[in-house]
Amino acid sequence: MANMAQAIRMALHYAEENLGVTDIFGEDVGAPLGGVFTATQGLKTAWNTPLDERGIIGMAIGLAMAGQRPVAEIQFADYIYNTIDLLKIAGNTCWASHGDWNLPMVVKTPVGSGIRGSLYHSHSFDATATHIPGWKIVMPSNPLDAYGLMISACQELNPVMYLEPKALLRIKGEERIPGEPEDDKSLSKLIDAPLGDRSQWKPQWPAELSAYAVPIGKGKVVRPGSHVTVVSYGRTLPLCKRAADELASSGVDAEVIDMRSLWPYDWELIKGSVEKTGRVLYVNEDTEVTNFGEHLVRRTVEELFYKLLAPPRLLAGKFVPGVGLADTLEMASVPQLGDITAAIRALASEQP
Amino acid sequence: MSKPRLLNRPEDAAPLERDLLVRMHDLMVKARVLEERLIQMYKQGHGYFWIGGPGEEAFNVPLGLLMKKGQGPAYDYLHAHYRQSATLLALGEEPIGALRQMKNTASDPYSGGRNFAGHFSKREWNIAPVSSPIEVQYTMAPGTALAQKRHGGDGITIVTGGDAGTAEGDFASCLVWSSRPGMELPVLIIVTNNQWGISTPAGTQHGETHVADRGRAFNIRTKTIDGNDPINAWRELKEAMEYVRRERKPFLLEAMVSRLYGHSSASGANFVGGEQDCLARFEERLLNDGVLTREQMNSLRSRYTEEMAALARQVREEPLPGPETIWNHIYAERK
Numbered sequence A: 001m002a003n004m005a006q007a008i009r010m011a012l013h014y015a016e017e018n019l020g021v022t023d024i025f026g027e028d029v030g031a032p033l034g035g036v037f038t039a040t041q042g043l044k045t046a047w048n049t050p051l052d053e054r055g056i057i058g059m060a061i062g063l064a065m066a067g068q069r070p071v072a073e074i075q076f077a078d079y080i081y082n083t084i085d086l087l088k089i090a091g092n093t094c095w096a097s098h099g100d101w102n103l104p105m106v107v108k109t110p111v112g113s114g115i116r117g118s119l120y121h122s123h124s125f126d127a128t129a130t131h132i133p134g135w136k137i138v139m140p141s142n143p144l145d146a147y148g149l150m151i152s153a154c155q156e157l158n159p160v161m162y163l164e165p166k167a168l169l170r171i172k173g174e175e176r177i178p179g180e181p182e183d184d185k186s187l188s189k190l191i192d193a194p195l196g197d198r199s200q201w202k203p204q205w206p207a208e209l210s211a212y213a214v215p216i217g218k219g220k221v222v223r224p225g226s227h228v229t230v231v232s233y234g235r236t237l238p239l240c241k242r243a244a245d246e247l248a249s250s251g252v253d254a255e256v257i258d259m260r261s262l263w264p265y266d267w268e269l270i271k272g273s274v275e276k277t278g279r280v281l282y283v284n285e286d287t288e289v290t291n292f293g294e295h296l297v298r299r300t301v302e303e304l305f306y307k308l309l310a311p312p313r314l315l316a317g318k319f320v321p322g323v324g325l326a327d328t329l330e331m332a333s334v335p336q337l338g339d340i341t342a343a344i345r346a347l348a349s350e351q352p
Numbered sequence B: 001m002s003k004p005r006l007l008n009r010p011e012d013a014a015p016l017e018r019d020l021l022v023r024m025h026d027l028m029v030k031a032r033v034l035e036e037r038l039i040q041m042y043k044q045g046h047g048y049f050w051i052g053g054p055g056e057e058a059f060n061v062p063l064g065l066l067m068k069k070g071q072g073p074a075y076d077y078l079h080a081h082y083r084q085s086a087t088l089l090a091l092g093e094e095p096i097g098a099l100r101q102m103k104n105t106a107s108d109p110y111s112g113g114r115n116f117a118g119h120f121s122k123r124e125w126n127i128a129p130v131s132s133p134i135e136v137q138y139t140m141a142p143g144t145a146l147a148q149k150r151h152g153g154d155g156i157t158i159v160t161g162g163d164a165g166t167a168e169g170d171f172a173s174c175l176v177w178s179s180r181p182g183m184e185l186p187v188l189i190i191v192t193n194n195q196w197g198i199s200t201p202a203g204t205q206h207g208e209t210h211v212a213d214r215g216r217a218f219n220i221r222t223k224t225i226d227g228n229d230p231i232n233a234w235r236e237l238k239e240a241m242e243y244v245r246r247e248r249k250p251f252l253l254e255a256m257v258s259r260l261y262g263h264s265s266a267s268g269a270n271f272v273g274g275e276q277d278c279l280a281r282f283e284e285r286l287l288n289d290g291v292l293t294r295e296q297m298n299s300l301r302s303r304y305t306e307e308m309a310a311l312a313r314q315v316r317e318e319p320l321p322g323p324e325t326i327w328n329h330i331y332a333e334r335k
């Protein structure tokens, strides 16, 4: 099975060939590297830019205005903050011009902890991204969704922020992407650049790739359950699934929802689940103050208060200035499996 | 490397066809009267904020007249700033749109009552939406220019902004991205230098002799011109545009202009002395050269004044956007 970086690459290849993507660009996105995480290796429209994040976002806006379909990469979300007013403009251009202009552009950027990224290379961007109206924001937690969300992003008329959980980029999926070859080794032979000299290398793309799309705004129940609802996305999602699986033997039956899209998001799915279980835990790794999960908690309280058997909970990153490099520091800063298991167990057994 | 050429003297300018001179004068008067009306609307409480371009007509009118107007990469893109009503009028825009934007009526063609005066946007003519943050347009310009280079033809991207704003990184971004070796882009990078950033004199903030000099470091052809003379501006713009159209490379043009009513309504929007008035100067010349009589020019101004007053009265009666329209156009939808 493909890993997430390969899935994104295949989706972008499909989008270049079939969805009108004209430019995939960013720092080190073109040959020879194909992006720090290899998600753009071998793509025919990939090119390298000056080391200038504002220039990258501005270029994407300009290209989108002129009828091209750009996919811009910010090397790490940690470095997107100096583009914030341009992101705001990309989000408000349609509204400000009373619908005259729209910007079909994708910005992809790796986010979050899990690769020992130290103070930088570990930031989350979900709270900030969801604070900028006019964007659609997605974050996959497995390669198949990564593929399907990228296909949807490249079909959009509006700016899409595509957040890539770094910690999951090299993990193989459990479900096959429609059209990917049967075994991983042959996939790697086809599309992974060799080490060393790559100047003559060209990928061979699987011919059967399709427009398999995960609709933006649709979440997914990844594990049905009846006692407690766990809502997550990105790196923490597989941890929530594992925690739920482990707890099943001790009689706690947790339903796990992968949001996949942060904006717009699948409130109907969350609501239905919380109405069923009466208990909900939101999990993400962004710092906990003015966290996107706080919005979800607020909405849960306002709309579902009388269905709740316990207060809704948020398990998020600690409100500290960074993620420290030492293993102990990182582990203590963002939710780990043990934290999630404990939080689900506590919530499932909470009595007024 | 190209050498920057400095201000040329007015007498160097070959006279233009009479028709063109008359047309430029007409548009300059129209733009001036429009701005004066906008200021008056603001002062009468028919608008919350004024910012605009009285003093820049001599440069902005020729710019609009020289643009290749249309939609898509075959035509010129304009990434404007907020002092360019004269450019819009020269392109053929009706002044009532600016009045509607000032009054933030539902009929405001640029933003549906959402944005400030002078914040134009018109996709049909490749006018990118003017955005309040200073200089951001300079980072977007290389994007439309890349699409144009790819498209072929002679369409170019034009980006304008103020001198103070060139301190922003976006201006540097524009120089870097439009001049990458072998990948130069057809951008006419314009700085209209009125020598002020709100209340701060340029001389206290910028060490470069001319803003245009900054282009030299990037091997960008540059020039600083007198933007208060429409004949000179026409010729210089034409030359710069022809270069960008033909060579598909950037050109940095710095135009020295005036700011006749201060920075914006925030600084009072009153006429300030001591700045050269490009319209008065041009009228002097037209008079001396026997192109137009004082009477002709005066009656033109009164005609426009009456017209704008009538339009302002009309706009006053137009409804504001309905509150429910805040939800419109957050996203574009497939039709």
Ligand SMILES: Cc1ncc(C[n+]2csc(CCOP(=O)(O)OP(=O)(O)O)c2C)c(N)n1
Residues within 6 Å of the ligand: B083, B132, B133, B134, B161, B162, B163, B164, B165, B166, B194, B195, B196, B197, B198, B263
């Ligand atoms: C990024 C940003 N910072 C500050 C402001 C506030 N502001 C509005 S106009 C202006 C001065 C701009 O001066 P200049 O670039 O010379 O243009 P001019 O107004 O003189 O044409 C400032 C600081 C702004 N609009 N955007």
